[in-house]
Amino acid sequence: MKNVVESKNLSFSYNGILALSDINISIPQGKFVSIVGPNGAGKTTLLKIILGLIKNYSGTIKVFDKNPDEVDPALIGYVPQFKTMDRKFPAIAIELVASGIIRKWPWRIRGKSKQLAYEALSLVKSEHLAERSLSSLSGGELQRVCLARSFVRNPKLIVLDEPATGIDAIGESDLYNLLENYQSKSGATVLMITHDWHVALHHSDLVLLLNRRQIAFASPKEALSEDNLRIAFGHIGHQHNFRGEN
Amino acid sequence: MLEIFTIPFLQRAFIAGALVGFLSSYFGVFVVQRGMGFLGSGLAHAAFGGVAIGIFLNQEPLLFAIPFTILVAIAITYVKEKTNLAEDTAIGIFFSVSMALGIIFIALKKNYSSDAFNYLFGSILAVNYNDILITSLLSLVTIILFPYWKKWAYSSFDRELAYTDKIKVVFDDYLLNIMVAITIVVSIKVVGIVLIAACLVIPPAAARLVSKTFSKMTVLSIFLGVISTFIGIIFSYYLDLPTGALIILLQAVFFFFFMLIKNNS
Numbered sequence: 319m320k321n322v323v324e325s326k327n328l329s330f331s332y333n334g335i336l337a338l339s340d341i342n343i344s345i346p347q348g349k350f351v352s353i354v355g356p357n358g359a360g361k362t363t364l365l366k367i368i369l370g371l372i373k374n375y376s377g378t379i380k381v382f383d384k385n386p387d388e389v390d391p392a393l394i395g396y397v398p399q400f401k402t403m404d405r406k407f408p409a410i411a412i413e414l415v416a417s418g419i420i421r422k423w424p425w426r427i428r429g430k431s432k433q434l435a436y437e438a439l440s441l442v443k444s445e446h447l448a449e450r451s452l453s454s455l456s457g458g459e460l461q462r463v464c465l466a467r468s469f470v471r472n473p474k475l476i477v478l479d480e481p482a483t484g485i486d487a488i489g490e491s492d493l494y495n496l497l498e499n500y501q502s503k504s505g506a507t508v509l510m511i512t513h514d515w516h517v518a519l520h521h522s523d524l525v526l527l528l529n530r531r532q533i534a535f536a537s538p539k540e541a542l543s544e545d546n547l548r549i550a551f552g553h554i555g556h557q558h559n560f561r562g563e564n
Numbered sequence: 565m566l567e568i569f570t571i572p573f574l575q576r577a578f579i580a581g582a583l584v585g586f587l588s589s590y591f592g593v594f595v596v597q598r599g600m601g602f603l604g605s606g607l608a609h610a611a612f613g614g615v616a617i618g619i620f621l622n623q624e625p626l627l628f629a630i631p632f633t634i635l636v637a638i639a640i641t642y643v644k645e646k647t648n649l650a651e652d653t654a655i656g657i658f659f660s661v662s663m664a665l666g667i668i669f670i671a672l673k674k675n676y677s678s679d680a681f682n683y684l685f686g687s688i689l690a691v692n693y694n695d696i697l698i699t700s701l702l703s704l705v706t707i708i709l710f711p712y713w714k715k716w717a718y719s720s721f722d723r724e725l726a727y728t729d730k731i732k733v734v735f736d737d738y739l740l741n742i743m744v745a746i747t748i749v750v751s752i753k754v755v756g757i758v759l760i761a762a763c764l765v766i767p768p769a770a771a772r773l774v775s776k777t778f779s780k781m782t783v784l785s786i787f788l789g790v791i792s793t794f795i796g797i798i799f800s801y802y803l804d805l806p807t808g809a810l811i812i813l814l815q816a817v818f819f820f821f822f823m824l825i826k827n828n829s
Contacts, residue, residue, distance in 0.1 A: 422731070
């Protein structure tokens with residue numbers, strides 16, 4: 319099976335501080351992969367390297383067999399943390415989705431772009447949000463619009479940065495269902511950052527457990543073992559992990 | 565009433581005013597949306613340094629102010645990109661250094677005329693055919709660069725998304741800041757250095773209050789910028805009051821009117 323992302327001895331330092339050390343991963347096509355780790359573990363740094371936003375790393379990393387900054391952006395659907403978005407920007411939901419097609423901000427949306435944007439919104443059951451201002455959307459609604467934005471370009475790789483942050487439990491459950499439905503139909507690879515290892519356990523095929531270095535890259539049960547979680551987080555929290563024990 | 569459109573210096577003022585209204589309110593939408601209001605103020609004051617050099621050398625001040633202000637815009641963008649300093653800190657440094665240079669050059673000119681005051685507070689009487697030519701050229705370049713609206717808007721919304729879609733965000737920032745710098749310089753004859761920053765901020769801010777999309781905000785901002793300049797010149801002629809100040813006050817009336825509409829809707 320072809321690998322979508324492959325890294326060898328990938329490291330990155332910032333201002334003399336080692337943010338990531340010796341990451342060796344191979345992500346096969348069509349898998350749901352979670353990157354798990356505590357705050358400051360280097361999850362977002364790794365994501366930015368994969369997206370081609372950070373270039374001065376050492377070691378090698380290939381995305382679709384190319385250096386990350388040479389990859390055709392149409393192959394990747396990126397869902398940033400919606401909390402980082404400027405919700406005061408005057409825009410309606412369909413414009414955000416259409417920006418995923420034209421890869422610029424639309425002056426106006428007509429014809430094929432409009433049709434594709436509505437189709438993408440219907441995939442996330444949100445056609446009714448098309449004309450709504452971004453500022454009027456709830457966290458869950460905006461996250462679904464962001465998902466539609468990533469789906470609209472039929473990406474081979476969907477990259478999500480903490481997609482459940484700031485949305486309620488029902489919204490979170492909806493989000494993962496929509497993502498899994500899309501993945502099963504499209505065969506796209508999903509790469510998702512989360513600090514919630516329960517989510518990673520239930521939704522992933524593979525888990526990369528990080529804390530500045532690679533602690534495990536394996537199946538969820540193997541990667542999220544008690545020992546590994548203790549190494550990564552220093553504890554395993556009040557709730558026990560995958561056995562569901564309290 | 566119609567006779568004012570037949571007076572040559574007012575004809576020049578209307579043409580220059582309309583173009584300046586268009587340019588400042590078009591680029592102003594990015595200034596407002598990116599929270600760069602201080603950049604407008606900083607570059608306007610930086611332009612004073614260039615104007616003063618021109619006056620000192622007995623040359624056309626705009627010919628010195630344009631490259632000088634562009635250099636300052638590039639330097640501000642460079643410092644922002646290459647250091648950990650915030651943009652307002654970089655603006656603060658270059659703005660005060662340029663003003664200081666301007667004051668020195670004006671002081672060195674023993675018998676300077678009222679030229680410096682024309683540039684500080686604007687003088688519609690001082691608008692000549694060269695000003696109209698330069699402003700027209702800049703308007704033409706702005707129209708040619710219209711495809712950049714989509715890129716500037718995209719990175720105004722979310723720089724990281726723009727980066728992931730391989731938009732050359734840094735290059736585009738330089739281009740935008742250079743265009744803002746030239747707009748400021750060509751506008752100072754009409755509005756004045758002291759007030760030009762307001763032309764970059766008030767029409768877009770008023771438009772923002774009632775616009776659902778960025779494209780509608782852009783169109784409304786341009787409309788407000790042009791109409792307030794036009795009406796401001798007419799009022800200025802009949803009331804014999806400074807044009808720049810009247811333009812800004814009219815823009816403020818639009819702003820508060822839209823705020824009232826927004827709050828009651």
